[in-house]
Amino acid sequence: MDFNNKIVISSMETTAHKAGKINSHNEWDKLREVIVGTAEGTKAVLTWTKPEPIPEVAKEKAYELAREAYPQWFLDEIDEDLNGLCEVLKQYRAKVYRPQVYDLSNMYSSPYSWSSTGNNVYNVRDLHLVIGNTVVESPSMIKSRYFEATALYPIWYEYMKEGFRWVCGPKPKLVGDVVIPYYRDENARKLTEEDILYQQLTDGRIEKLHKVTENEILFEAATVLRMGKDLLYLVSSAGNYLGAKWLQAVLGDEYRVHATEEVYRSSHIDSTFMCLRPGLVLVNSIRVNEKNMPKMFDKWDKIWFSDVAAVTEHEMKFQKEVRDPIGKKLQALGFETNMELLASPWVGMNLLSLDPYTAVVDQRQVNLIKVLENHGITVIPVRMRHIYTQGGGIHCATLDTVRESKLESYFD
Numbered sequence: 493m494d495f496n497n498k499i500v501i502s503s504m505e506t507t508a509h510k511a512g513k514i515n516s517h518n519e520w521d522k523l524r525e526v527i528v529g530t531a532e533g534t535k536a537v538l539t540w541t542k543p544e545p546i547p548e549v550a551k552e553k554a555y556e557l558a559r560e561a562y563p564q565w566f567l568d569e570i571d572e573d574l575n576g577l578c579e580v581l582k583q584y585r586a587k588v589y590r591p592q593v594y595d596l597s598n599m600y601s602s603p604y605s606w607s608s609t610g611n612n613v614y615n616v617r618d619l620h621l622v623i624g625n626t627v628v629e630s631p632s633m634i635k636s637r638y639f640e641a642t643a644l645y646p647i648w649y650e651y652m653k654e655g656f657r658w659v660c661g662p663k664p665k666l667v668g669d670v671v672i673p674y675y676r677d678e679n680a681r682k683l684t685e686e687d688i689l690y691q692q693l694t695d696g697r698i699e700k701l702h703k704v705t706e707n708e709i710l711f712e713a714a715t716v717l718r719m720g721k722d723l724l725y726l727v728s729s730a731g732n733y734l735g736a737k738w739l740q741a742v743l744g745d746e747y748r749v750h751a752t753e754e755v756y757r758s759s760h761i762d763s764t765f766m767c768l769r770p771g772l773v774l775v776n777s778i779r780v781n782e783k784n785m786p787k788m789f790d791k792w793d794k795i796w797f798s799d800v801a802a803v804t805e806h807e808m809k810f811q812k813e814v815r816d817p818i819g820k821k822l823q824a825l826g827f828e829t830n831m832e833l834l835a836s837p838w839v840g841m842n843l844l845s846l847d848p849y850t851a852v853v854d855q856r857q858v859n860l861i862k863v864l865e866n867h868g869i870t871v872i873p874v875r876m877r878h879i880y881t882q883g884g885g886i887h888c889a890t891l892d893t894v895r896e897s898k899l900e901s902y903f904d
Contacts, residue, residue, distance in 0.1 A: 842885025
């Protein structure tokens with residue numbers, strides 16, 4: 493199948509694209525400008541929350557391990573895949589921006605007795621919510637993400653020449669219990685159908701589930717699904733009710749923020765719901781059913797799907813032989829890190845719509861591709877080899893800033 497030809501037939505234009513103002517109201521209108529993440533500078537997270545200073549010997553060893561966790565061949569493969577994604581978007585005549593990465597290995601300190609390094613600027617959607625001509629920078633609950641959003645500031649200042657509304661969430665203190673286990677006793681946990689399938693798709697691992705406390709405003713933008721005047725907000729390990737309340741107050745009466753915690757116990761929303769066009773939503777059927785389906789989708793057609801490809805043997809080998817051992821060593825040195833984290837297999841559902849009838853999808857997700865094509869969607873497959881260890885797929889690694897979009901209501 494000639495996918496490049498499909499792009500030309502469905503989407504390409506003969507006129508040169510001129511930069512426009514920030515404008516994106518949903519997940520599906522025709523894409524014009526987009527930010528794509530990067531692997532540049534990626535290091536393992538080193539977070540210190542102990543009252544005593546970091547011993548110099550421990551710090552030196554931790555930095556060595558943080559570098560070993562991301563060998564150059566690994567970063568090269570990530571960037572190769574991201575560059576391939578960029579080429580697809582450019583062929584579609586979308587303007588592509590890339591972050592300007594700072595030194596993520598620099599350790600910064602908080603007056604609230606914690607210090608941390610950064611991790612990466614791969615998942616550019618995670619901390620940025622584009623609502624029309626407004627960009628909301630969200631206050632993450634993860635200490636290593638405290639300054640991550642600044643890597644996009646050069647891009648926002650470029651957009652500032654045309655003007656837009658830039659809102660930043662209150663900087664959280666992140667003291668005490670911020671993220672707590674969903675199950676206090678993992679040994680007493682009764683495995684659900686989702687848990688069992690997760691194990692099958694990850695060679696026996698089990699997802700450790702958490703939730704966010706309500707002590708301060710905490711949420712990541714990727715907990716929000718945009719549908720014009722209506723926003724579906726997932727209360728999970730990446731967002732609390734205070735975050736939804738703050739977002740509603742900031743956006744005002746023109747928008748409706750619908751908070752739900754009934755459909756998913758873990759993190760971001762885009763491995764559970766993806767709206768493809770008005771009236772059509774892709775739904776993760778291992779997490780969602782008719783009983784816990786948000787009422788707003790009652791009249792929408794639903795593509796029930798959970799048959800994702802398993803995490804690759806290559807990724808699982810790298811996780812078990814490199815990341816897991818390094819994570820244990822860092823913990824033994826007294827650091828908190830992200831080495832034990834692996835994205836859900838359902839991050840394979842994580843796609844980017846270029847318009848209501850065209851989507852970019854991970855090429856390994858052959859079952860999803862077939863389902864989408866059966867619903868009249870032209871699929872452009874791209875290679876994304878490390879979405880699980882990077883914690884995000886195509887939707888996570890991209891942030892649409894300009895679509896041919898207008899504010900509408902799809903539920904009145």
